[in-house]
Amino acid sequence: MGSVTNPAGSAAAGPAGTPVVGRGREVELLVAALEAGAHVVLEGPPGTGKTTLLRSVAEEAELPFVFVEGNAELTPARLVGHFDPAQVLERGYNPETFVDGPLAEALRSGALLYVEEINRIPEETLNVLITVMSEGELHVPRLGRITAHGGFRLVAAMNPFDAVGTARISSAVYDRVCRIAMGYQTAGDETAVVALRGPEVDEQWRAKVVSLVRRTREHPDVHVGSSVRGAIDIVRITTALAARRGRKTTDWRAGLDAALVALSGRIRLAESGSRSAEDIVRELYTAEFGQEPADDADEAPDGGDASGGA
Ligand SMILES: Nc1ncnc2c1ncn2[C@@H]1O[C@H](COP(=O)(O)OP(=O)(O)OP(=O)(O)O)[C@@H](O)[C@H]1O
Ligand SMILES: [Mg+2]
Numbered sequence: 001m002g003s004v005t006n007p008a009g010s011a012a013a014g015p016a017g018t019p020v021v022g023r024g025r026e027v028e029l030l031v032a033a034l035e036a037g038a039h040v041v042l043e044g045p046p047g048t049g050k051t052t053l054l055r056s057v058a059e060e061a062e063l064p065f066v067f068v069e070g071n072a073e074l075t076p077a078r079l080v081g082h083f084d085p086a087q088v089l090e091r092g093y094n095p096e097t098f099v100d101g102p103l104a105e106a107l108r109s110g111a112l113l114y115v116e117e118i119n120r121i122p123e124e125t126l127n128v129l130i131t132v133m134s135e136g137e138l139h140v141p142r143l144g145r146i147t148a149h150g151g152f153r154l155v156a157a158m159n160p161f162d163a164v165g166t167a168r169i170s171s172a173v174y175d176r177v178c179r180i181a182m183g184y185q186t187a188g189d190e191t192a193v194v195a196l197r198g199p200e201v202d203e204q205w206r207a208k209v210v211s212l213v214r215r216t217r218e219h220p221d222v223h224v225g226s227s228v229r230g231a232i233d234i235v236r237i238t239t240a241l242a243a244r245r246g247r248k249t250t251d252w253r254a255g256l257d258a259a260l261v262a263l264s265g266r267i268r269l270a271e272s273g274s275r276s277a278e279d280i281v282r283e284l285y286t287a288e289f290g291q292e293p294a295d296d297a298d299e300a301p302d303g304g305d306a307s308g309g310a
Pocket of ligand 1 (some may be wrong): 046049052157196228
């Protein structure tokens with residue numbers, strides 16, 4: 001079983017009391033939809049806070065939730081549960097020899113079933129979810145019926161930029177869920193997220209890092225830019241680099257190196273473009289932070305100029 005389950009209802013993979021920056025409207029909509037008994041899909045690019053939001057709402061309302069990573073290996077048996085072959089040999093097919101998967105567990109305990117990247121799961125697994133949403137119960141061969149208890153709901157997350165199977169999320173699914181769109185947050189909110197997740201740094205510099213990351217979403221040669229995760233990493237890596245190099249955290253070169261590391265793999269280039277990701281990150285970095293200041297370049301620790309840089 002690749003899935004992580006969370007029977008106790010406390011946060012499975014995050015700090016207790018997950019704070020959410022902004023997102024007042026989305027929180028309100030999610031709470032109302034769940035209260036109304038609806039199943040929900042949170043749709044938005046990576047890193048827009050879908051998991052954070054769900055976790056926070058579930059904790060706040062003290063709703064137990066079960067977490068499943070959606071991928072091609074999530075077969076119906078992995079989602080629903082399976083009979084333990086060794087136990088079946090000894091004791092036959094009965095409820096005691098059935099090992100609950102995340103779906104059976106969520107149905108029985110009336111929990112939220114959170115499926116990440118639902119667009120990546122196989123068609124037959126999707127069909128199981130459609131059946132459960134329509135009928136409120138699941139029929140498992142040789143086991144019988146598993147009925148959904150009161151609080152059971154499906155909350156799915158989906159990335160609209162994901163090339164894998166997004167189109168497959170058929171109208172049958174869409175017709176059974178409510179949709180909450182999660183776009184990128186404002187620059188102010190993203191800066192607050194970075195402040196929450198990253199180390200203490202100069203405020204203005206942090207805001208510029210966020211602005212740099214936001215520029216990647218608008219560059220004509222970039223198909224999908226970086227999420228706020230890129231900004232969190234730049235702040236963390238610059239802090240570590242600057243400390244190693246004996247520089248200030250706002251050091252121009254440490255920032256550029258961190259940006260290259262944090263962003264060059266994150267941005268998805270448009271197919272038509274001919275430039276490298278590094279090239280684009282460098283361009284955006286200079287647009288945001290200016291050219292390398294001469295005094296910074298001279299300010300090598302111990303006055304060394306061993307790098308031979310021009
Ligand atoms: N509104 C927010 N408040 C607090 N933290 C946030 C917020 N949005 C994003 N984050 C932080 O940004 C990172 C990404 O957020 P999260 O994992 O919730 O995004 P996601 O939409 O679930 O991403 P994915 O689509 O990749 O699963 C996390 O470190 C999270 O703490
Ligand atoms: Mg997520």
